[in-house]
Amino acid sequence: MNRKVIFKGVALPYLLLLPQLLITVVFFFWPAGQAIWFSFLRQDAFGIRTQFVGFENFADLFADPLYIQVIGNTVVFSAAVTALSIATALLLAVLADRQIRGAQGYRTLLIWPYAIAPAVAAVLWIFMVHPSIGLLGQALNGMGIPWDYKLNGAQAMLVVIIASAWKQVSYNFIFFLAGLQSIPKAVLEAAAIDGARPVRRFWTIIFPLLSPTTFFLLVVNLTYAFFDTFGVIDALTKGGPAKSTETLIYRAYIDGRVNLDLGSSSAQAVVLMVAIIALTAVQFRFIERRVHY
Amino acid sequence: MSTTELPRIAALPAAEEAATPAPRPRRMGDVVTHGVLILGVLLFALPLWIVIMGSTHDAASIGRGEVPLLPGAHAIENYAGAWAGGTSATIRVPVAVMMLNSVVMATAIAVGKIAISLISAYAVVFFRFPGRMLAFWAIFITLMLPVEVRIFPTFKVVSDLGMMDSYAGLIVPLIASATATLLFRQFFMTIPDEFVEAAKIDGAGPMRFFWDVALPLSRTNMAALFVILFVYGWNQYLWPLLVTTSGNVETIVVGIVKMIGSEANTEWNIVMATTVLALLPPVAVVLLMQRWFVKGLTDTEK
Incomplete structure (x- = not known):
């Protein structure tokens, strides 16, 4: 990773690095360090006295059945969002990659949702699923199926999953399309000549060759579902009804912002940090292996 | 009726495949491809379409639960109102x-x-x-x-x-x-x-x-x-x-x-x-x- 020919100088490179490092230290390392430190502290009810309590915040957290429920919500939500958005994107990408009329048009029409904010995607979906002013919500109630995601926890979970997955499909679509275009055409033609039908060609050639892309997207989508869907949940359900759509990040926000529980919210931040470090480590281990392969 | 119709229908694809083996499945595949892609495009366009159309109606008709699928007459006042006055x-x-x-x-x-x-x-x-x-x-x-x-x-x-x-x-x-x-x-x-x-x-x-x-x-x-x-x-x-x-x-x-x-x-x-x-x-x-x-x-x- 080193260049052979370089420039001389010591002051200049430090100067060039200064802005990035300054922001990194002030807004990343210092706050992250504080989060870890606060996670071992506890404040009294008036915020006057603070004492060191070791791992008590963590112990309390994992002894809290509501927190366990939140972990369960997060797992269900993240798995569903990831599976739904990856499967939809893969289907659309395989079809849009075929030699058909208007392929470029389809691609453009499937790429634009990338630009939509998670919170805005949620607002768009309000007008689909709202029980009284939404297209689908109205239709369901009209057919005699009681539908109100503000009252029914399972329906609320379904709605935040759909809105979050919907927003992420175009991202996955872009990567699958790029992956498909890098598969050598000769391999596919050889299989076709040997008499392999499209479905068989997909499962025996295309899908295995796409596995690096799929794996990469798996990690990215899980990270997205963990962290970036805060806006979706805040706009649609605010974690309700009865905490049924509260995820780890939403709970950390509520405890810090609304309940002002510094120790617990810091402990939750540390739990989230561990989760993302694990996800990133998995991703980079995998990339390393692929480079050697 | 079914006894006379059935064999004829069953025989049809076989006869055609013998005459022109390649083009038919390909054309069928293309139709399915277009169909699924159009569905996909609609899945993404529909929520946006409703919001664009809704933004041209007045508050009362949306509040009553009329889902707007066609343009209304209040586009200018809605956009001007939002732009200058918010909510x-x-x-x-x-x-x-x-x-x-x-x-x-x-x-x-x-x-x-x-x-x-x-x-x-x-x-x-x-x-x-x-x-x-x-x-x-x-x-x-x-x-x-x-x-x-x-x-x-x-x-x-x-x-x-x-x-x-x-x-x-x-x-x-x-x-x-x-x-x-x-x-x-x-x-x-x-x-x-x-x-x-x-x-x-x-x-x-x-x-x-x-x-x-x-x-x-x-x-x-x-x-x-x-x-x-x-x-x-x-x-x-x-x-x-x-x-x-x-x-x-x-x-x-x-x-x-x-x-x-x-x-x-x-x-x-x-x-x-x-x-x-x-x-x-x-x-x-x-x-x-x-x-x-x-x-x-x-x-x-x-």
Whole structure:
């Protein structure tokens, strides 16, 4: 990773690095360090006295059945969002990659949702699923199926999953399309000549060759579902009804912002940090292996 | 009837396949392909269509539960009303102000991230100095600290620095970027040694080389990153929600959700018009720069 020919100088490179490092230290390392430190502290009810309590915040957290429920919500939500958005994107990408009329048009029409904010995607979906002013919500109630995601926890979970997955499909679509275009055409033609039908060609050639892309997207989508869907949940359900759509990040926000529980919210931040470090480590281990392969 | 019809239908495909084996399944496959793709396009277009149509109706007809699928007559007053007056739920902050704030935030984040990543990657690649690898890893590790996991301590730092409710507070904490630095580093590694040697022989110093060679060569990467980072900045939600305490620096994405509030007396027509306005800039940037953006995205993240 080193260049052979370089420039001389010591002051200049430090100067060039200064802005990035300054922001990194002030807004990343210092706050992250504080989060870890606060996670071992506890404040009294008036915020006057603070004492060191070791791992008590963590112990309390994992002894809290509501927190366990939140972990369960997060797992269900993240798995569903990831599976739904990856499967939809893969289907659309395989079809849009075929030699058909208007392929470029389809691609453009499937790429634009990338630009939509998670919170805005949620607002768009309000007008689909709202029980009284939404297209689908109205239709369901009209057919005699009681539908109100503000009252029914399972329906609320379904709605935040759909809105979050919907927003992420175009991202996955872009990567699958790029992956498909890098598969050598000769391999596919050889299989076709040997008499392999499209479905068989997909499962025996295309899908295995796409596995690096799929794996990469798996990690990215899980990270997205963990962290970036805060806006979706805040706009649609605010974690309700009865905490049924509260995820780890939403709970950390509520405890810090609304309940002002510094120790617990810091402990939750540390739990989230561990989760993302694990996800990133998995991703980079995998990339390393692929480079050697 | 069924006894006479059935054998004929069953025999038909076999007879045709014998005559023209290839074209028929292919044509059938194409029809299915188009069908599924059109369904996919509709799945993404329909929610947007409803909001665009809804933004041209008055509040009463949406409130009554008439789902708007065709244009109405109130487009101008809805958009003008939103643009100049906002809604009462957002203390009448005009959408124009929120849009301006979002434009400033997204542009500053994109330009700022590109600028500081470009120079730090240049330092790491083209120089040898003590602590070089340490600096690189320090930047790299920020990948694992997204703003969501360090919100409250970061919030505290920002408030201690007196940056609450200001553009600086919105922008600066989000401006460090490991991905952009990694991309530029990777790209700088591919600049041939001969270029550097030629520049040295001609007496060009490191800054001259940066302005005349490295920067112009990075133009495509910068364009692609600009799209990705502009969208990233525009779509921020949690951080602006915490940092803005008055209407002065309210961003549009946060503003829409506040407009909906608790759904009591929500001015849905204004919400819909605002949603369309909030979508336009990032969607336009992505569509206009589609080619660069797609290449940039798939290059950056791998």
